[in-house]
Amino acid sequence: xxxxxxxxxxxxxxxxxxxxxxxxxxxxxxxxxxxxxxxxxxxxxxxxxxxxxxxxxxxxxxxxxxxxxxxxxxxxxxxxxxxxxxxxxxxxxxxxxxxxxxxxxxxxxxxxxxxxxxxxxxxxxxxxxxxxxxxxxxxxxxxxxxxxxxxxxxxxxxxxxxxxxxxxxxxxxxxxxxxxxxxxxxxxxxxxxxxxxxxxxxxxxxxxxxxxxxxxxxxxxxxxxxxxxxxxxxxxxxxxxxxxxxxxxxxxxxxxxxxxxxxxxxxxxxxxxxxxxxxxxxxx
Numbered sequence: 463x464x465x466x467x468x469x470x471x472x473x474x475x476x477x478x479x480x481x482x483x484x485x486x487x488x489x490x491x492x493x494x495x496x497x498x499x500x501x502x503x504x505x506x507x508x509x510x511x512x513x514x515x516x517x518x519x520x521x522x523x524x525x526x527x528x529x530x531x532x533x534x535x536x537x538x539x540x541x542x543x544x545x546x547x548x549x550x551x552x553x554x555x556x557x558x559x560x561x562x563x564x565x566x567x568x569x570x571x572x573x574x575x576x577x578x579x580x581x582x583x584x585x586x587x588x589x590x591x592x593x594x595x596x597x598x599x600x601x602x603x604x605x606x607x608x609x610x611x612x613x614x615x616x617x618x619x620x621x622x623x624x625x626x627x628x629x630x631x632x633x634x635x636x637x638x639x640x641x642x643x644x645x646x647x648x649x650x651x652x653x654x655x656x657x658x659x660x661x662x663x664x665x666x667x668x669x670x671x672x673x674x675x676x677x678x679x680x681x682x683x684x685x686x687x688x689x690x691x692x693x694x695x696x697x698x699x700x701x702x703x704x705x706x707x708x709x710x711x712x713x714x715x716x717x718x719x720x721x722x723x724x725x726x727x728x729x730x731x732x733x734x735x736x737x738x739x740x741x742x743x744x745x746x
Contacts, residue, residue, distance in 0.1 A: 505522055507729065514596075531564065537553065561665065614642075636674075645718065655714045661713065680741060717741070
């Protein structure tokens with residue numbers, strides 16, 4: 463089964479994709495202070511993505527629809543259900559290393575498949591809604607499950623993906639082995655999915671560069687693999703590796719332990735510091 467670029471973008475939803483990728487037609491502006499009535503902007507896809515358990519939720523802040531370039535080091539808030547019942551307190555941690563538009567990383571545990579809203583002290587009273595689904599409703603790889611192997615493009619075998627890596631001026635160094643081979647290596651695996659050349663965003667190319675920096679830092683303690691999103695230079699057809707993941711957004715980092723189990727996943731946006739922290743946790 464193939465998928466076109468149009469289908470890939472439409473499935474993600476315009477507003478959600480814009481937020482996830484870091485694009486902002488009004489540009490970015492100044493800082494936002496707690497109590498200013500800011501809008502909470504989700505930086506992840508609206509599609510079936512989360513299931514009950516531990517979740518990672520990246521949010522940005524906006525004032526009058528403009529993403530803010532700075533803000534407090536942390537944000538206090540809470541998660542509420544559809545009835546407005548406050549369920550759990552949360553803290554958003556500022557992440558801004560190496561990216562233009564910062565986000566606040568929230569990690570929390572939610573036990574039920576429901577519609578939720580994330581609220582922060584000083585927001586506009588609306589927050590940002592998101593949904594958790596039952597595991598059987600989510601087709602993409604889930605934390606705790608074995609990572610599905612796939613024969614991703616390599617330097618020696620592009621497998622019909624041209625170019626096999628759109629990082630410029632040189633392809634990234636993550637195409638020496640396939641994902642299948644990496645998962646069988648007995649080492650932790652960092653699998654990056656994203657298109658540096660065609661991403662409508664400010665996160666894909668920096669995200670891959672952060673991974674390259676991490677590979678240089680940790681050496682052969684982990685195996686790094688990259689799959690570009692499109693199979694052709696015109697970005698008209700989604701690559702088979704991405705179709706196999708059943709996702710409609712990018713970029714993504716899948717972090718797998720030495721047994722090939724998916725233990726963490728970064729969706730849509732990450733900065734240098736969060737990727738470094740998650741890789742340190744993977745290798746600990």
